[in-house]
Amino acid sequence: MAEPDGSRDGGRVRSVKSADRTIALLEYLSAAEAPRSLREVTESLAIPRASAYALLVTLVRTGWVELTENGSNYRLGIRALRAGAAYVEHDDVVRRVQPVMNDLSDKLGETIHLARLDGHEIVYLATCPSRHSLAVVSKPGRRLPCWATGLGKAILAHRPWPEVDALLPATLTPRTENSLTSREALRDELTTVARRGHAVDEQESTLGLRCFALPLRFGGAVHEALSCSVPIVRLDPAREAAILTALHAARDRLDAEA
Template structure:
């Protein structure tokens, strides 16, 4: 690629099969504690010999680790370094982190920053609650967007046709409270857009309520800020306090 060339366009450049397989394998391993060679080969539809050669190469370079008995494979330390570097240099995280720290200190509850990626939200940063009964969602964790306050806060600022297109055909529930009907979800997103904040009413985790606000950068909402609290510590006055603090934080981040 020369200086005269513009950005690469996926439609004009053929994909590299080995690179596609490597990315698919790393994403596959990121969703599990450990996978066997047979599972990798079958689930990714890669010939066993090719899967083994790819795993050996990634183990050698530190992107994948093999278990001591050799029966399983998981992500290696280089994957951790890459993920940490992404967060460390992300402009939105750097902008939000100081405000999140202060918000966490003020409320004493778990504060999350997340970004929409496909039909999932990805946690970018977390400030943990000081209480023993607390929510723990580490950076890098993924959850279905329709089952979270963070996801709904983001989706509410998109046309329904766009939302409908990115959602899977079946909205799989995480709890008995998860909205799985498209019409009900659309109505919920319209209500979120009108009131300016979203809630997760035990839709992702039983016993947990989340209040989330959208973050609009450069005219687009791809991120959201939230406070997650066990329902046993919530009453109307506490919810009002949390929402007020979140709105103040939102203003500081965007102002």
């Protein structure tokens, strides 16, 4: 079938504005800490009010977006949850790592995470929660800045600095008072991580929490990392050594099963 005139630009298929806006809106709502109003949507995404309203109405009708109880704000709907769950359920890396995570969780009793780098953020793919009452758990789908997490630093340390520098935003916004905020400090930290073989989040993403992370290599490049997060009140040198030993054993098992 012949393509309509003007359907290509420079050898590439042109994007569809309505599709671009739909994706931008869903990503905006997924990153929002709370439901957003129509005004916030139009101002944040620079979409005309009438277009934004029509798009929101369509997404509400199809279940991708929901209205809050007061009927004036918008949040992601049940279909977005289903799509995200389907992605994780069918992800090959999650399938391979999940049994190892389960064993790590049984052995250590602490929170175990698997995450993947996406742009300048890490996305949590799977979690085994701690059996302790004092724990911080990041649920699958949550995003955090790569420079403020052990998981992110474990992945970045296996990439050349020019590549890392290119994917970072202009400003490294801190999550806590311990977050790295300068490129020079981050570059030095990644050099240390690469030499040491593991990354440590020293209360950089959450106060009171230390995270130990190891990079995972599937198919050559490093896109994912495995971590164990522990409140610092439960840590001492012997406990840290046991956690790192268990993480290395878990990665060795994954390498052996590859």
